[in-house]
Amino acid sequence: MSPPVRIALDAMGGDRGAAVVIPGAAIALERRPEIRFLIYGDEPSIRPLLAQHEALTKACELRHAEVAVRMDDKPSQALRAGRYKSSMWLAIDAVKKGEADVAVSAGNTGALMAMATFCLKTLAQVERPAIAAIWPTLRGESIVLDVGATIGADARHLVDLAVMGAALAKAIFDIERPTVGLLNIGVEEVKGLDAVKEASRILREADLPQFAYHGFVEGGDIGRGIVDVVVTEGFAGNIALKTAEGTATQIAGYLKSAMSRTLMARIGYLFAKGAFDALRRKMDPRRSNGGIFLGLQGSVIKSHGGTDALGFASAVELAYDMARHDLIDQIRSTLEKLQLEPAVDA
Template sequence: MGGDHGPDVVIPGAALSVQRHPELRFLLVGDRGRIAPLLERHTKLKDRSEIVHTDVFVTMDAKPSQALRQGRGKSSMWMAIDAVRTGRADAAVSAGNTGALMAMARFILKTLPGISRPAIAALWPTLRSESVVLDVGATIGADAAQLVEFAVMGEAMARCLLGLEKPTVGLLNVGVEEIKGAEQVKEAGRILRGSKLPMEYAGFVEGDDIGKGTVDVVVTEGFTGNIALKTAEGTAKQLSSYLRLCLSRTLMSKLGAVFAAGAFEALRDRMDPRKHNGGVFLGLNGVVVKSHGGTDALGYATAIDITLEILRNDLVSKIKADVEIMTGLLKQPDIMQDKQSEPSL
């Protein structure tokens, strides 16, 4: 029921997903009066769906604490996540209020043992292919241990969604030199450098390395990650507007646009945010994926595609196994000894 368009996007998006993946079944949680008429237009989806009625839903401007109090046990968002907890559903996908979704998911599903805070991970288009970037908004500020947790969850996601046996992982920093950056980032780097996790720690990366695809996983805390994400989205829109203006200025530029139409179409497809939609909530005892609230049916279907890949590759179990390795690593006394012996600059 959430997002900018509610069921008007969710139902067509789910219908597109059923065409791609006929084995899927859906619990459509929300107002039956709004959902049922839309479902009549999509016979295949109707045959693979069940409506779970509630007329209570979380508004996009609701505070997380308010959503928890007022929607507990009866809002569509709560009931969808609780279906994951009880095993009635394998995963929950929502375009609703991000803060409320994270608060409810953490309250209902709890975090995995060894994970202090969950993170939101996004697939980021790069010059090479795609990279996993986290956290992009769940945790504002993070200490070294939490950054290591993010690295563990990010490499597990990269193995699941990108098909990589040993992903490269970098810590986002103000420079690539080891002496630069906040102390918690440098400490996280020291820990990851001696890690026996299924990853290749590549050191520090800078902001321009995200788009280059320098590493498979970029790790940062939520404040910086969210700003980076929104900046990239805004820059893409800005460049698109510039391109349209330049191509329509003169007769020659318009003629050139006709000849280059195929190339521009390929560029548009590569930069289409709908093809990369879906923020994955990592570190929970269950799978929850956040779709962009302003996306259309194609974008929502992409979020469902990502969810399905996470389930097929059993991401939660991979994170559990890697967290156990990480926990043992953090208990090793030599980690702290390395920290104490390093000269301060």
Template sequence: MSKITIAIDAMGGDKAPDMVVAGMAQARILYPETRFLLFGDEACLNGLLDEHDALKPAVDLRHTDKSIAGDDKPSQALRRGRDSSMGLAIQAVKDGEADVAISAGNTGALMALAKFILRTMPGIDRPALISPVPTLKGESVVLDLGANVECDAGNLAQFAVMGSAYVRTVLGQSRPSVALLNVGVEELKGKDSIREAAELLRQADHLPIEFTGFVEGDGIMAGEADVIVTDGFTGNVALKTLEGTAKLLGQLIERAFRSSRSSKLGYLLSRQGFQSLRDHLDPNNHNGGVFLGLNGLVVKSHGGANANGFATAISTAIDMAGNDLIRLIREDLENIPHLDETLDGAEPVQSSAQAS
């Protein structure tokens, strides 16, 4: 793998910039050839870098006293955020100085700036936000997670291509399974756009994917498919529900173990297994949402990530850049039938059936 340069928004995130620099230091141990362009307040960052002697030689610090606040609207970011730490990190990708940009800051602002600066790649109508989620079988990815509230069949088919390319580069699966999130697995269930997208994917038989049809919400964490495709509204609700359920599960188990002396003893006997469960469900171990479909790579870290979580996002960025994710997406797009051609002369789509 050639040397990777990563542009980092040092000021984005609930625990920035301390968490950002600490995460970079962790990643530097695993990827000693990686270089960093670090954008943010120079006086603050120099003090943090002084605490990590092994990291300092790999960092090119670029000063800016402007940053995007967590409550800034995307329109505000576009008007005055180009020279912020977030905007400059994305611009470094545009200018060819960096292979990928990472920020734990405002998601809406990051998406708006990334689309404005990098533009959408040819063949993609709308970029999508993708993120890994823990499952019974290991890890799957879900997209879109909020970038597009409403999507047509062509959008969903493009998401499937981008998601499968991501899994091939980041998770190392040569032929990922792909499913469309739906209210049932039967062919007549769901909206017209979902069933039309299924027809597109069935005909794209030259793609390196295994399209398995529809999957219901309970199939996400069961690991029924490597790539789960849906619109941004549904995907965002599903992700937040999964995260809330994982947090609830951990709290309920902890409460149960503290309820009596015998349960405390049980915890001591099963502590190793319980810690393994917590690690598997910890969002920091699955961190690194990615905006796919742009002429450049941008990674969105969880705003509340710790240093380990930010290092995980850096690892995701290195995998994508090192395996040329954008080239894979462009090649795969050539093998998707055009929506008009696929549906031309096809049997009329029947009205949507109700969820069972």
């Protein structure tokens, strides 16, 4: 029997804190009974919520935390005020100490990244961490990174992202040799920024066995699922992610309006209800909730702050999948094979 997966939860993070985290953890436990939780937060407010979930109470250890990082705290402010005593810090620190395999928080993204980087440190071969998102596509799902950890990227950082994204795709999608593409303004080799073109050259010449480099992809290729991993820098990635989320909401609004406009439209909706329900499930952001922090010496998942219990459960299950694979070791060994020269500060 395999050992349990130990997940540390920041119970105070997100728009609704423990009111979402606790029932979300209970749902995840029903689906993944091997999980054991370390839950950090305000004990008096969490105990009554835990009492409603007998199985979760037996599968967790609740540890009191004095401070809750607010959603509007600046990262530097949260790091100063919440280091060593906030629920967010303590969940991350449990990973560092080996008490947990992965930490999950729905809290302030900037604060979580600052604390995770300060506490866990980056891998020796990685200059900067990244946030990866799972993206629904016509073929299934792809991984897109970076979606907002840092802005700007040189060629080396883009190569790092490719390696990390491929390792993640292999672990989560169970693909032996994922395909990787660099997001660009065109697929022609002469197009794009110098850093993107240089990263493309490095990846093509390296021809690593861990993944297959596809070449350049355009924005429209992301949703088509042309590749398993789409690599870009954080500014473009974050805009792409939020544009996709906004477009999904816009389409849902159009459909709802169109289906209720006339009697015939409402009758047509009844006949096509199964198809619309399938579309709604496919576009449900809760199914792919969870931004994965990559490049650190420990695993951290960022749940959407406004999600509900089902969405938080998805983030916990993503954490479970990550913990079941040697993701960090895969990233480290692949980067070592590249043998890139250390970056020189300008």
